[in-house]
Amino acid sequence: MRELQRKGWISDQHGAWTMMALPPLLGWALSLTFVWMVVLMLVAWAMAFQMFSAVCLWVKTPTKRRGRIVPAILTYSVLAAIPGITLLAMRPQLLWWAIVFAPLASSALFLVWKGRERSLGARAASILAGGIMGPVAFALATADGSPAAVTPHAWAACTVFTLHYVGTVPLVRSMIRGRKDPRWAMGATLFHACCTLGVTAAWWFGALSIWPALVWVCLTARAWVMPTLSRTRKRPLSPRLIGFTEIAWSALLFVVLLIP
Template sequence: MTRQVPAAPRGGSRGIRPSAHRMRTLQRHGWMSDQHGAWAMMALPPLLGWALSGRLSWFVLLLLVAWAMAFQLFSATCLWVKTPAKRRGRILPALATYGVATAIPGVALLVSRPQLLWWGCAFVPLASCALFLVWQGRERSLAARAASILAGSVMGPVAFSLASADGSPVAVSAHAWAACAIFASYYVGTVPLVRSMIRGRRDPRWSLGATAYHAACTAATAIAWWFAVVSPWCVLAWVALTARAWAMPALSRARKRPLSPRLIGLTEMAWTCLLFATLLLP
């Protein structure tokens, strides 16, 4: 008798679940970002700024919608830039859809709050720098990661200014500026930290650099506390973050296999929530 070869699972390559295959298809066509950690980096800065204002605002809700669509548009644009020309056509529907979905709430915001245009002085250069580095094939570089994180972090004070006043940068309080800057610094620090635990775990310079960066942020946060801009709990959170920046890479190097991305991601989610909470304390 002839032995029958089992058929591949329906909807994708052999051994790949249909749901995973559909997810990868959406990612390849630009409909969904393949950087899972970037979702939190997109959502949390404007939520922090809104929470710091302590006010309800329909304009901030509109900003969140516009920013979510702009994030998807940026991800699709980066994918289009690094995709060979003959395969770029499959990304155009996502680019067009997210472009329109960004423009509708974005234009409505700018018409009602034209002062928001001032934020373009910070956002446009950072986003352009990140996109340029992607075009150069350096999307995994520290500069590209930092530029994209800082561009997203601009939405923190933007949300605060929209909830508190007319969207102008002058409406942002010193506490809100400091809190948003500290939160942005934390996310920038996750780039060398994660690199030190996975790709660069055999290179001690990554671990030393990540620890030194966190120590500098701790000192800066302590200065902000000295001037009564943030709470002492925020300083203590940074002390713990600095300790983890040294301990986790050391643990990863001591193991035969590096710490899994899933474990690292879940751990960072906990640290993010801790820092977020301390920044809201008076």
């Protein structure tokens, strides 16, 4: 596995796998329809994600060792292009999404090139780019794939889910690299509190059910409790425990966002 990661065939960011897969699956689930073109989009997106990960690895790898990553980049580029071009030929309206997606992906790649891969900006740009695939999947499943086809409920649900992943960046940082700095926990808690107000407003105006708002209250509480526990214990919370906990929260939020 490590050899495959060094050569760019597998992403070394384990948490990125759920961030890649769940947003488009949420958008598709919200549509309540089965369209085979969404399957084609999921294949193209998975291959594009792998290609992007390989390109990021190539950018931050010393020049002498970059050659071993090129086969992965070329392979994933072809595997993404075949379903991607086919899909665009049938649904050219999908190109409208590039107006938002391209700047986000480019910003993330630029920050990786500048050696700031772990910065909040790079992480947030990557997560937001992936989050766009939720509305894309919904629009493709229900209409022609254009942004205008996304309903207010789908926009709200996909946005809430994406913000959850954005919030995991400072939260995980507060328990690992920034464990001794309480400002990370304060920032993560403040971010979650603001998002909770936004989700509550979405429920108040009828865009979401009450359940996502209740889950976000719990997410805000865990944003303070878990870093505090990790900071005050003799042994901090393990990365494995943190990772599985975040997967559980993501799964719970995914489910409640499907409640009408």
